[in-house]
Amino acid sequence: MTFIVKKTYFIEEIKTTTHMRKMFLLLIILGGFSFLNAQTQPIRIIMIGAHPDDCDGGGGGTAILLASMGHAVKFVSVTNGDAGHQTEGGGALAKRRMAEAKEAGKRFGVTYDVLDNHDGELTPNLNVRLQVIRKIREWDADVVIAPRPNDYHPDHRYTGVLVQDAAYMVGVPNVAPDTRALKKNPVFLYFQDYFQRPNPFRPDIAVDITETFDRKINALSAHESQYYEWLPWIGGYASEVPTSAADRLTWLATRQTEPLTPEILKALEKWYGKDRAMRVKYAEVFEVCEYGTQPGTEEIRRLFPMLKK
Numbered sequence: 383m384t385f386i387v388k389k390t391y392f393i394e395e396i397k398t399t400t401h402m403r404k405m406f407l408l409l410i411i412l413g414g415f416s417f418l419n420a421q422t423q424p425i426r427i428i429m430i431g432a433h434p435d436d437c438d439g440g441g442g443g444t445a446i447l448l449a450s451m452g453h454a455v456k457f458v459s460v461t462n463g464d465a466g467h468q469t470e471g472g473g474a475l476a477k478r479r480m481a482e483a484k485e486a487g488k489r490f491g492v493t494y495d496v497l498d499n500h501d502g503e504l505t506p507n508l509n510v511r512l513q514v515i516r517k518i519r520e521w522d523a524d525v526v527i528a529p530r531p532n533d534y535h536p537d538h539r540y541t542g543v544l545v546q547d548a549a550y551m552v553g554v555p556n557v558a559p560d561t562r563a564l565k566k567n568p569v570f571l572y573f574q575d576y577f578q579r580p581n582p583f584r585p586d587i588a589v590d591i592t593e594t595f596d597r598k599i600n601a602l603s604a605h606e607s608q609y610y611e612w613l614p615w616i617g618g619y620a621s622e623v624p625t626s627a628a629d630r631l632t633w634l635a636t637r638q639t640e641p642l643t644p645e646i647l648k649a650l651e652k653w654y655g656k657d658r659a660m661r662v663k664y665a666e667v668f669e670v671c672e673y674g675t676q677p678g679t680e681e682i683r684r685l686f687p688m689l690k691k
């Protein structure tokens with residue numbers, strides 16, 4: 383009897399120990415998962431431009447870097463680009479540009495959405511504002527990048543206004559209630575521009591894209607209708623465009639080389655340190671918008687993990 387009791391007790395003890403071990407293991411596994419999760423939770427970035435090639439030029443190198451680190455990047459064109467050509471137009475051009483955008487998206491490693499609004503006719507109306515709000519919400523964006531509302535092109539200008547108009551509304555559940563409102567307002571940034579009035583662009587964040595520059599140029603070249611046809615024609619330099627694919631890439635790389643101004647160099651030094659900053663050949667820079675979440679230095683480093691001293 384005593385023996386049996388002891389045995390039962392022993393079995394119970396074994397059961398308890400096994401149970402505790404299992405629980406302990408489970409806790410370790412769960413802890414490990416949440417740790418991994420915290421480390422690998424992808425940053426979600428959405429870049430919004432007016433035309434199917436705007437995000438590419440302003441943030442393509444940064445997008446390649448983020449996507450290659452496992453983060454989620456989406457490009458959105460608010461118009462379908464159906465006015466951006468000297469001899470083509472309408473639905474046929476919109477279709478051609480959609481195909482170019484999809485190809486560019488593949489080369490950048492991002493998803494590319496093109497909204498079906500007419501090119502050259504964009505206005506900051508409620509309908510398009512709701513489209514923009516939905517895109518930011520559906521992407522569950524941590525960061526939104528768009529043009530400043532000062533620009534020569536009305537579509538660029540109004541894309542800037544539309545994204546600013548969405549910068550608070552993405553969190554308001556009663557606006558566009560068919561799409562879940564964001565719990566946290568994203569960080570809103572501006573692409574670089576050269577306009578001086580009412581105030582010049584301020585490079586708050588500088589990303590070294592030297593190592594991805596060639597990939598960026600290769601992705602940009604997917605927009606054949608733009609970089610090799612329309613932009614040279616409207617810019618008066620169509621005669622410069624080479625005919626062979628290899629020569630075109632070299633030519634496009636030269637055209638896309640932007641000067642590293644003293645302000646940009648200062649920003650590069652801030653984020654990468656002096657030594658690395660001196661070696662940078664190509665950079666993309668962004669300004670923090672006053673609307674949306676205001677990030678501190680550490681938060682910017684979390685959202686742009688390639689910024690390392």
Ligand SMILES: [Zn+2]
Nearest residue numbers: 432433436538
């Ligand atoms: Zn544009």
